[in-house]
Amino acid sequence: MSMWRRFVSLKIRILRHGPRDDRAFGLIAGLVVAAAVVMTAVLVSTSRLDDSWLTAAVSVLGLMWLLGPILLPGAVPVLNPQWFRTLPQRPFRIAAMLTPSELLSVGTVITAVALSSFAVVAAGHGVITIIVALGAIVLQLFFLVWLGRSAGALVAYLLRSRLGGWIAAFQMSALLAVSFAGWVPVAAFFLPELGRGRTEVHTGAGWTALPDPLEQALLVAPTGWGMAAIGNAAASASPALVLLPLGGLLLVGLALWAVWVKLTSATLRQPPARANSRTTVRTTRAQLSRRRAGSRRTDPMTAVAARELKTWLRDPQRALELRHAWMTPLLMLLLVVPTAWSWSLPFLGVAAAVFAAMVASNTYALDGTALWQLLTTPGAVRADVRGRQLSWMLMFGFPIMVATMILNLITASSMWYIAMGATLASVGTACACATLLSALMPAIGRDARERISTGQNAGNPAGGQMTAFTLVLFASLLPGILAAVLRIGDLWFIHLGLGLAIGAISIAVAGPLTIVRLTSTGPELLAAMKSA
Amino acid sequence: MKAPTDAAVELLGLTRRFGGTTAVDAIDLSVEVGVFCGIVGPNGAGKSTILSMIAGLLAPTSGTVSVAGYDTLCEREQALGALGIMMEGLSLPERLTAAELLEYTAGLRGMDARWQERSADLLAILELDRAPNTLIVDYSTGMRKKIGLAVALLHRPRVLVLDEPFEAIDPVSAHSIEELLQQYVTGGGTVLLSSHNMDVIERTCTRVALLARGRILADGTVPEVAAGRTLNEAFVDFVGAAPQRRLDWLA
Numbered sequence: 001m002s003m004w005r006r007f008v009s010l011k012i013r014i015l016r017h018g019p020r021d022d023r024a025f026g027l028i029a030g031l032v033v034a035a036a037v038v039m040t041a042v043l044v045s046t047s048r049l050d051d052s053w054l055t056a057a058v059s060v061l062g063l064m065w066l067l068g069p070i071l072l073p074g075a076v077p078v079l080n081p082q083w084f085r086t087l088p089q090r091p092f093r094i095a096a097m098l099t100p101s102e103l104l105s106v107g108t109v110i111t112a113v114a115l116s117s118f119a120v121v122a123a124g125h126g127v128i129t130i131i132v133a134l135g136a137i138v139l140q141l142f143f144l145v146w147l148g149r150s151a152g153a154l155v156a157y158l159l160r161s162r163l164g165g166w167i168a169a170f171q172m173s174a175l176l177a178v179s180f181a182g183w184v185p186v187a188a189f190f191l192p193e194l195g196r197g198r199t200e201v202h203t204g205a206g207w208t209a210l211p212d213p214l215e216q217a218l219l220v221a222p223t224g225w226g227m228a229a230i231g232n233a234a235a236s237a238s239p240a241l242v243l244l245p246l247g248g249l250l251l252v253g254l255a256l257w258a259v260w261v262k263l264t265s266a267t268l269r270q271p272p273a274r275a276n277s278r279t280t281v282r283t284t285r286a287q288l289s290r291r292r293a294g295s296r297r298t299d300p301m302t303a304v305a306a307r308e309l310k311t312w313l314r315d316p317q318r319a320l321e322l323r324h325a326w327m328t329p330l331l332m333l334l335l336v337v338p339t340a341w342s343w344s345l346p347f348l349g350v351a352a353a354v355f356a357a358m359v360a361s362n363t364y365a366l367d368g369t370a371l372w373q374l375l376t377t378p379g380a381v382r383a384d385v386r387g388r389q390l391s392w393m394l395m396f397g398f399p400i401m402v403a404t405m406i407l408n409l410i411t412a413s414s415m416w417y418i419a420m421g422a423t424l425a426s427v428g429t430a431c432a433c434a435t436l437l438s439a440l441m442p443a444i445g446r447d448a449r450e451r452i453s454t455g456q457n458a459g460n461p462a463g464g465q466m467t468a469f470t471l472v473l474f475a476s477l478l479p480g481i482l483a484a485v486l487r488i489g490d491l492w493f494i495h496l497g498l499g500l501a502i503g504a505i506s507i508a509v510a511g512p513l514t515i516v517r518l519t520s521t522g523p524e525l526l527a528a529m530k531s532a
Numbered sequence: 533m534k535a536p537t538d539a540a541v542e543l544l545g546l547t548r549r550f551g552g553t554t555a556v557d558a559i560d561l562s563v564e565v566g567v568f569c570g571i572v573g574p575n576g577a578g579k580s581t582i583l584s585m586i587a588g589l590l591a592p593t594s595g596t597v598s599v600a601g602y603d604t605l606c607e608r609e610q611a612l613g614a615l616g617i618m619m620e621g622l623s624l625p626e627r628l629t630a631a632e633l634l635e636y637t638a639g640l641r642g643m644d645a646r647w648q649e650r651s652a653d654l655l656a657i658l659e660l661d662r663a664p665n666t667l668i669v670d671y672s673t674g675m676r677k678k679i680g681l682a683v684a685l686l687h688r689p690r691v692l693v694l695d696e697p698f699e700a701i702d703p704v705s706a707h708s709i710e711e712l713l714q715q716y717v718t719g720g721g722t723v724l725l726s727s728h729n730m731d732v733i734e735r736t737c738t739r740v741a742l743l744a745r746g747r748i749l750a751d752g753t754v755p756e757v758a759a760g761r762t763l764n765e766a767f768v769d770f771v772g773a774a775p776q777r778r779l780d781w782l783a
Contacts, residue, residue, distance in 0.1 A: 280665040281629050303639025307625055307632075314627035314667065369622040373640075373683070376587050376617050378609040380640050449623040449669055449676075523589050530622065 003089070007101040011079050015104070018078075023106055030110030037061065041117030045124055050209035054117060055218045055227045058140070061114055062223030065107070065144045067175060069152030077102075077152070081267045091268035095261045102149055102260075111144055112137070118230055125234040132233040132242055136226035139249035143222055146256035153263035159320075159454045168454075169320055173327035180351060181332040188339035225249050279314050300379060304387020305394065308363075312395055317366055317451065317458040321359035325396065328355050345411050346419035349404030350426045350476040356396035357430030357468040362461035363388065364518075365442035368449070369529050375522045385514045388435045389507060397427045421479035421495030428503015429475035430468070432510030437464040439517045442525060444532040478502050539598070540565045540691045540722035541586060546595035548581050555581045557746035558595065563724055563739070565690075568717045570733040571726045572763075573743035574771055579726035580620065582743075583695045586724070587617045600690045616689035618680040620696040626669035630660040630679050633668060637683050647686065654682040658708055674705035681709055685716065692716065694725040698732045710736055730764040744771050 015023070037057045043049035079101055084094050115137045122133030155171075158164030187194075209215070218224045219231075225245035232241040298306075312318050329352040336345055364371065374380040404423045408416040445451075445459030479498035483489040518525075541563040548556040556578045563569045571579050584590040586597050588604050588611070597604040600614035625633055631651065638647030655661040658678040663671075668679060677697055684692055692713070698706050713723055713736065727733055733740055733754070740757050742750040749770045750757045758766045 279627070279667055279670075281632075281667070282665065298635070298639035300640050300642055303636050306639075307628065307636045310632065311625065311627045367623070367625070370625050372587075372589060372617075372619055372622045373624065373637075375589060376612055376615065377637075377640055378612045379642075383640060447623055448626045452669060523591065526589060526622075 003094075003097040004100050007079060007098055008104065011101040011104050014078055027106045027109065030106065031113060033061075034110050034114035037114040038117045038120060041120035045121050051121065051227070051231065052210035052215040052218070054121060055215060055224050056210055058115070058117075058227060059218045059221065059223045061111060062144055062147065062221075065111070065148035066151050068107075068148060069155050078105075081264050082270070085268050085270070091265040092261065094268055095264035098264065099257065099261070103145060105145075107148065108141065108145055111141055115140055115226070118226055122230055122234070129230060129233040132246070133230050135246055136229050136249075139246055139253065140223075140226035143225075143249045143253040143256070146253050146260060147222075150256040150259040150263070153260050153267075157263050157266065165316070165320060165454055166323070169323040169327060173324050173331055176324065176328045176355075177331035177335060180328070181335045184336050184341055184344070185339045188341040192340040194341065222249060222252050300383030301387045301390060304384050305390040308388055308391035309394065311367070312391070315366065315448070315451075316454045318359075318363070320454045322395070325352070325355045325359045328352075342411055343413045343415065346404050346407040346413050346416060347422065348407065349400050349419065349423035350473070352400045352403070353396070353423065353426035353430040353476070354469055354472045356392070356400065357433045357472045358465040360392055360396070360434035361437040361441070361464040361468045362443050362459060363434070364438040364525070365444045365459050365461070365529065366448065366451075368444075368447040369526060370448055371522060371526050371529065374518070375526065381518045381522070382515050385435055385511055385518070388438075389431050389511065392431050392434050393427075397431050400427055417492035417495045418480055421483075421499035422476040424496065424499030425479050425502040425506075426472050426476035428500075429506040430472045431503075432506035433468045433471050436510040436514045436517075437468055439514045439525075440464075441467065442529075444529050447529060447532070475502055475506065538564055540567070540600060541693075541724055542596075542598045543582070543586075544596045544598075546582065546585060546597060547593045548578075548585060548590065549593045555746050556585070556592075559746075559748055561741060561748065561751065563722060565722055566717060566720050567739050568713070568723045568737045569725070569739040569741065570737035571724065571741050571743055572728070572730065572733055572767060573726075577743040578746040579743055580695055581746075583619070583693050583724070583726055586693050587615065587619065588612060589619070614690040616684035616687065616692045618677075618684045618692075618694045618697060620699060624668050624676075624679065624683065627667055629664060629667060630655055630682070631664060633679060634682060634686055637686055641687050643687060650686055650688075651682075654685060657712060658682055674701040677701050677709060678705060681712065685712070688721075690721065692721060692723045692725075694723065696727060697725055698727055698729045706732065730762070730767060734758070734763045742767060742770050 037054070040049065040054050040057050044051045044054050079098060081095065081098065084098075085091075087094055089097075118133040118137050118140070119130065122129040155168055158168050210218070219228045225248050229242050229245040232245075312322050329348050332351060333345065333348055336342065336348070374384050401423060404420060407413075408419060413419065441461070441464040443459035443461035443464060445457040451458060479495050479502065480489070482498050483491070483494050486494075488494045539562045541561070543559050543561040546556055546559045546561075547554065559582065571582065573579050581590065585592050586599065586604070588608060591605075597611075599611040602611040602614065604611040625636060628636060634647070634651040634654065638651065652661075658681070660675065660678055660682065663675070668676070671679065677699075681694070681697065684694070694713075697709055697713075701709075710732070717723055725737075737754060739752065740750075740754050740763070741748050742757060750766075754763060757763065761769070
């Protein structure tokens with residue numbers, strides 16, 4: 001059997017026998033999205049919708065292929081190229097032979113279904129257009145798959161270097177900021193006076209089609225070339241105008257494939273020896289720290305908090321997440337500042353608390369089997385939980401509260417007390433969630449002693465992160481809701497009191513719950529991490 | 533408070549099952565104070581399972597474990613306070629240096645200011661002070677064993693439980709660990725360790741328990757168990773040698 005067939009066979013077996021829950025969920029969710037794209041095509045073909053909307057839908061699909069690897073840095077391919085490093089073949093050849101297996105994925109199936117919309121819109125335009133549409137489906141799919149694969153390989157490559165880590169962190173933070181606050185400039189345009197309590201909507205002509213410049217821009221990008229070819233064929237344009245975008249898709253797709261092969265070859269060439277974490281502690285600082293510590297007795301909680309602060313700065317995964325947690329609200333701030341909604345800036349404290357909870361919701365799994373020391377030291381579990389909460393407050397909680405106060409002063413927002421109450425509640429709940437969810441929903445990846453860079457499997461804590469997101473956001477709304485229900489919404493101290501109470505109660509309740517959870521199921525968690 | 537008994541570690545009817553597999557089968561073992569005891573056995577014999585149950589990291593299916601006279605289930609905190617543990621294949625707080633890890637460990641145990649002198653001694657004698665800027669995650673296997681031992685010894689426990697302390701380390705590192713353990717036992721400490729390395733067991737241990745398929749096949753002083761052979765020969769005789777035949781294709 002040839003090498004590429006063996007790779008395909010291996011991937012099919014792994015897909016069949018490996019964990020399937022995430023993949024099944026992704027397939028179902030993706031097929032729903034693909035069905036929406038096909039539905040758009042049906043509406044376009046029956047002239048109830050302008051075809052520019054289908055171009056936009058396919059462009060969004062292309063964006064997802066690009067963003068996926070950036071949003072999930074460190075995700076390891078199903079067939080990890082490093083497994084095949086010792087095969088007696090040139091790295092370039094092994095990478096090339098991996099090509100067919102890379103086409104086998106849930107994303108390919110979903111995209112193929114979505115792109116069948118090309119055939120739907122072409123159906124009413126004659127045989128030539130249908131043939132062009134079928135060619136466009138294949139070539140657009142080819143382009144999108146290699147766009148995603150090369151983006152993933154590039155992100156993995158960048159994450160191996162310190163500078164690359166910063167670039168990747170910035171990319172992801174920018175995307176998160178746009179995802180969470182990108183709507184603010186639009187909303188501020190339509191409701192410019194909302195900050196003064198006025199809700200007059202700025203109206204313009206309704207969009208039955210995308211604005212012409214936007215549609216042209218989408219058709220110029222490679223994600224729009226399939227639609228451009230179909231449009232030209234349907235308009236009986238010259239064969240050159242039909243073949244040019246299709247040829248372009250083939251060429252760009254091949255170029256992206258070549259990039260992927262090159263980067264995969266580089267991965268295959270990496271030495272098998274274990275690399276170094278490239279982190280060294282400055283001697284003078286370490287000695288000073290020891291001298292200071294020697295003169296006093298450290299209590300267990302402070303010892304844990306000190307360990308946590310060092311780990312946040314030195315663990316590659318935690319350091320990346322720390323950068324996300326701070327960069328994202330700062331970039332959101334830059335998005336909101338120039339708009340008419342600058343009054344909403346103090347509410348960024350809630351967003352910062354949400355992100356800080358999300359990035360800290362898997363720390364027990366990230367620390368891995370080091371849990372044994374806590375389970376075998378008297379009183380250590382309690383100290384660890386409280387120490388983690390203290391370090392979270394020092395890293396995120398207190399700075400968020402101070403920043404919210406400063407933003408309140410700068411913007412002189414009329415809603416300052418609502419923002420402050422929401423921030424107090426969300427900071428407390430985020431602090432509570434981070435440690436509790438780490439113990440309740442650990443996403444186990446590679447053990448801490450084997451992780452030296454962000455390009456390694458550190459677990460997928462999406463479940464814990466979504467739970468943290470929901471709980472913290474809900475907690476931030478509670479002071480406002482309770483004040484409204486009690487009809488005391490105008491009293492500033494009620495918002496502050498409610499926010500403080502909700503935050504404090506969350507921390508007070510989550511601490512013992514986490515301790516009980518770790519004490520009762522710690523050995524099982526340790527065994528799971530040892531065998532992972 | 534319960535008075536400590538003569539047995540530093542006592543296992544009574546200790547059993548652990550994983551589904552239908554019995555990893556440890558009704559083991560009785562008593563290790564007196566001041567004894568250097570080795571548990572030897574082939575892979576899968578149940579050595580690490582026994583040590584995990586003594587360390588409180590695994591609950592027994594039945595039977596009891598007592599450390600320094602304290603039952604590890606009923607008097608868990610006291611038993612853990614008397615124990616120093618070093619487990620094979622587990623992480624430590626990986627993003628700390630050796631000095632920082634010992635400082636953290638001392639803080640976690642609420643130790644008084646004497647920890648700093650002990651820490652400096654351990655780092656010097658185990659030669660870990662030669663890499664003061666290196667994080668644990670970047671340590672070699674030998675250095676990991678040494679810092680693991682330092683963590684276990686820092687609070688001067690009454691009983692040391694060590695899982696494979698001599699596995700995959702160079703002779704120089706093994707020697708420094710052996711020397712430290714001998715000092716500890718001479719000072720009245722008790723060591724219970726598991727190992728595949730018969731030479732080390734023969735050289736360092738005063739007592740040995742030979743384990744296979746979850747049961748103790750022989751238990752006594754090293755000369756008693758060896759019975760005129762080397763300990764390695766005795767081990768092969770007890771456990772049974774793997775089938776041998778000539779492979780023509782290798783010739």
